[in-house]
Amino acid sequence: MQDIPGLVAILAYDGLCTFEFGIAIEIFALPRPEFDFAWYAHRIVAVDPGPLRATGGFVVSADAGLEVLAQARTIIVPGWRSRDEPPPEGLLVELRRAHARGARLLSICSGVFVLAAAGLLDGKRATTHWRYSDALARRFPGIAVDSSVLYVDSGQVITSAGSAAGIDACLHLVERDFGAHVSNTVARRLVMAPQRGGGQAQFIAAPVAQAPRHDLAVVLDWAREHLGEALTVPQMAARALMSERTFLRRFNDATGTTPKAWLQHERMARARSLLETSRLDTEQIAQRCGFASAESFRVAFRKTVGLAPSFYRDSFGARHR
Structure with missing residues (x-):
C-alpha cells in the first residue's frame, strides 16, 4: 500500500452544485470500515462568506477557509455556480499556489471553468459536460477541449464531464492511489461499474x-x-x-x-x-x-x-x- 494519500479539500460555495458536492463527499469523506488502512482525510473549504446555499434550498456549513488549501494534497472543485461568473480572485490565487507546490486538482462538470480561470489548463487537454464544451473552448482557446470523453487525466489535473462522470474521475483517482481492487470495492458500494467504457457520446440524445x-x-x-x-x-x-x-x-x-x-x-x-x-x-x-x-x-x-x-x-x- 502506498503512503496515506493526504488531505482532500472539497470546495463549497454559495450556489453549490449539490450532486457534484455529494460525489466528492461520498468517495473521499465517507468512513471505509471495509478497509484495514487509513482512508483520505478531508475538509470542507468555504470559497465565500456564509451562509453557503446549495441547489435544493439547504445550507452547507464549511469547517475551513481557503487557507487550508495550502495543506491539501488534493483539491476537488464540485461544479461552479455559473460558467459565466468569474471565480473570486482569492480562490484563484490559492489554486495557483497549490498547483505550484504539486497539489492535485480535480474538477467535476462546470468546475472546469474555475481551473481554466486560474490558468491551470493552458496548453492542456481537458473536458467538461458536452453542453459546456463550446463555451469553454471559446473563452479559453489555449485549452484543448475534448467533449467526447468522461474525464481527462493530465497528471496533476483531472477534469471530468457531466455530473455523473465525476464519479468516474474520482474512482480513477482512488485507483491511482490504491489500485484497481480498492477502487472496484468503492464502486461496488456505490452500486456502479468500476470504470465505464466509452465516452460522452453514449449520453448525447440520439x-x-x-x-x-x-x-x-x-x-x-x-x-x-x-x-x-x-x-x-x-x-x-x-x-x-x-x-x-x-x-x-x-x-x-x-x-x-x-x-x-x-x-x-x-x-x-x-x-x-x-x-x-x-x-x-x-x-x-x-x-x-x-x-x-x-x-x-x-x-x-x-x-x-x-x-x-x-x-x-x-x-x-x-x-x-
Whole structure:
C-alpha cells in the first residue's frame, strides 16, 4: 500500500452544485470500515462568506477557509455556480499556489471553468459536460477541449464531464492511489461499474433503435467471459445476430467506442485485478487476458497504465494491503 494519500479539500460555495458536492463527499469523506488502512482525510473549504446555499434550498456549513488549501494534497472543485461568473480572485490565487507546490486538482462538470480561470489548463487537454464544451473552448482557446470523453487525466489535473462522470474521475483517482481492487470495492458500494467504457457520446440524445434484435449487453457479458480468446468482430456480431456493419454501428451507439478499444479496456481491467489479487506470473496473466505473448502484454500494459506489470504488482498487490 502506498503512503496515506493526504488531505482532500472539497470546495463549497454559495450556489453549490449539490450532486457534484455529494460525489466528492461520498468517495473521499465517507468512513471505509471495509478497509484495514487509513482512508483520505478531508475538509470542507468555504470559497465565500456564509451562509453557503446549495441547489435544493439547504445550507452547507464549511469547517475551513481557503487557507487550508495550502495543506491539501488534493483539491476537488464540485461544479461552479455559473460558467459565466468569474471565480473570486482569492480562490484563484490559492489554486495557483497549490498547483505550484504539486497539489492535485480535480474538477467535476462546470468546475472546469474555475481551473481554466486560474490558468491551470493552458496548453492542456481537458473536458467538461458536452453542453459546456463550446463555451469553454471559446473563452479559453489555449485549452484543448475534448467533449467526447468522461474525464481527462493530465497528471496533476483531472477534469471530468457531466455530473455523473465525476464519479468516474474520482474512482480513477482512488485507483491511482490504491489500485484497481480498492477502487472496484468503492464502486461496488456505490452500486456502479468500476470504470465505464466509452465516452460522452453514449449520453448525447440520439434516436432510439426500434425493436433491437438482441440485447447487446448479453454479447458484452459473453465477451468478458472469453477475454482469454482471440475475439473478433465477426464472432461478436454473429452472437448478437447482426451483420458486422450493423453490429459496429450499434456497438458505437451503445458504448461510444469500438469493439477493439472496448476489449482492450476490459483486458486491462482484468489484468490489473489479476496482478493485485493473484500469484499468476506475467505469462499466465497474458494468456488469461487474450494477449499473444507476455511481451505484447507488457507493452500494452505499460502503454495503457503507465507502469510495467511487475511494478504495478509491487505497488498494488495484495501484500501491500
